[in-house]
Amino acid sequence: MTDGFGGRGAPKELNMNNRMRSFRMMIEVQKLKCPPTGGRPLIVAHRWLNKIKMDIVSNEQHKRLHPHKFTLWVAMASMIMMFAGLTSAFIVKSNLTGWRTIVLPQIFWVSTVVILASSLTMQMAIKAFKSREMQRYRTLMGVTFVLGIAFVICQVFGFGELWEQNVRFKGSSGAGQFFYAIAGLHALHVIGGVVALTVMVIRSLTGKIKLYSAIPVEVMGMYWHFVDLLWLYLLIFFIIVG
Numbered sequence: 001m002t003d004g005f006g007g008r009g010a011p012k013e014l015n016m017n018n019r020m021r022s023f024r025m026m027i028e029v030q031k032l033k034c035p036p037t038g039g040r041p042l043i044v045a046h047r048w049l050n051k052i053k054m055d056i057v058s059n060e061q062h063k064r065l066h067p068h069k070f071t072l073w074v075a076m077a078s079m080i081m082m083f084a085g086l087t088s089a090f091i092v093k094s095n096l097t098g099w100r101t102i103v104l105p106q107i108f109w110v111s112t113v114v115i116l117a118s119s120l121t122m123q124m125a126i127k128a129f130k131s132r133e134m135q136r137y138r139t140l141m142g143v144t145f146v147l148g149i150a151f152v153i154c155q156v157f158g159f160g161e162l163w164e165q166n167v168r169f170k171g172s173s174g175a176g177q178f179f180y181a182i183a184g185l186h187a188l189h190v191i192g193g194v195v196a197l198t199v200m201v202i203r204s205l206t207g208k209i210k211l212y213s214a215i216p217v218e219v220m221g222m223y224w225h226f227v228d229l230l231w232l233y234l235l236i237f238f239i240i241v242g
Contacts (some may be wrong), residue, residue, distance in 0.1 A: 068219050076226050079189070083182065083230065087237055090178045094241055100175045104238055105161040111154035112235055115190075118147035119228040126221045130214050137217075138204045144224070145201055148194040155187045179238070186234060189227050196220055 093099065125140035159180065167176040200220060 066215050066219075068215060069222070072219055072222055076223075079226075079230070083185070083234070086178070086182050086185075087234075087241075090182065090237075091241055093175070093178060100167075102162070102167055102175055102179055102238065103165075104235075105158045107154050107158045107161065108235065111151050111158065112231065114147050114154060115151045115228050115231055118144050118151065119225055121147065122221050122224045126214070126217050129217045134204070138201070141197065141201050141204060145194065145197045148190060148197060148224075152187060152190055152194065155183065155190075159183070182234060183238075186227065186231055189230070193220075193224055193227055196223070 121140050121144045125137050125144060128134075128137040128140055162176075162179070167179065197220065200216065
């Protein structure tokens with residue numbers, strides 16, 4: 001059986017670097033064979049070389065946890081502990097005398113649909129990036145950005161409705177203080193994600209992006225899915241306990 005580079009009986013463990021060297025040798029030979037006006041085989045060879053290079057990068061990235069991903073996991077763990085502490089304190093306070101039940105505005109359901117949709121478009125953008133469909137990637141990232149802004153606007157309107165219902169920072173029960181602190185912190189994390197999305201959209205439009213590295217896009221997707229799931233948890237929590 002021949003391997004992908006014309007040799008017979010090549011060991012299966014032949015690493016990618018050796019494959020690239022072999023392929024470069026094939027290109028050099030092809031240069032000698034191609035006439036000045038017929039460079040089609042050479043163009044194909046260069047395309048295969050770029051594909052091998054991207055495969056090497058992809059394989060190396062999947063062999064170990066990227067430092068950016070590790071940092072994000074640590075950050076998400078700290079955020080989980082923070083929100084777990086706040087919601088636990090909310091539960092304790094809700095059992096005290098004089099606690100006021102908070103009825104969530106309907107617009108929070110709209111914001112939930114919006115952020116779920118943004119999570120879907122983010123995942124589609126990641127898939128488009130890995131498939132090198134850059135125009136589709138730019139469009140989907142732009143849609144995700146718009147949905148992120150829409151979610152924040154819906155939250156602001158929701159807070160406004162609660163304020164009109166006299167759910168405020170003052171009060172002996174502390175219901176308003178805890179709600180605004182928890183939901184407000186989540187909104188700040190979403191705003192941070194929107195800022196990151198702004199940077200990525202600008203980079204994709206200006207061409208300042210490494211087409212062979214999906215790490216930044218994957219990290220952005222991980223964070224965005226995290227704030228999505230976090231809001232679902234908070235929504236269910238406030239419905240049950242609030």
